Amino acid sequence: MEIVLVLIPLSLILLSVAVLIFRWAVRNGQYDDLEGPAHRILFDDDLAETPDKTASESRAESGRASDKDSSA
Structure with a gap:
């Protein structure tokens, strides 16, 4: 007690x-701001590095370059 x-x-x-x-x-x-960090994670930071190309285009080109290197 x-x-x-x-x-x-x-x-x-x-x-x-x-x-x-x-x-x-x-x-x-x-x-x-309860929604800002949740939405911020969805944005791609790669677009800031290559402003003239989209992220998908740069990934596609890097994939093609690696295919050429592996076939040579």
């Missing part, structure tokens, strides 16, 4: 710390 005297205040302290951390995250904008 004495353990309850320790566990109840300890759980209240942990709960208050969790609420404070959550409030800090909300105030600092951690939950402002």
Whole structure:
């Protein structure tokens, strides 16, 4: 029964710390843009490296070049 005297205040302290951390995250904008990172992963970064060609064209050309190297 004495353990309850320790566990109840300890759980209240942990709960208050969790609420404070959550409030800090909300105030600092951690939950402002929930969809942006999910959409950002879908964009291809290879387009920035070759602006005149699409990523699929450059992959196709590299595939053809490797076929020529292996047949020679």
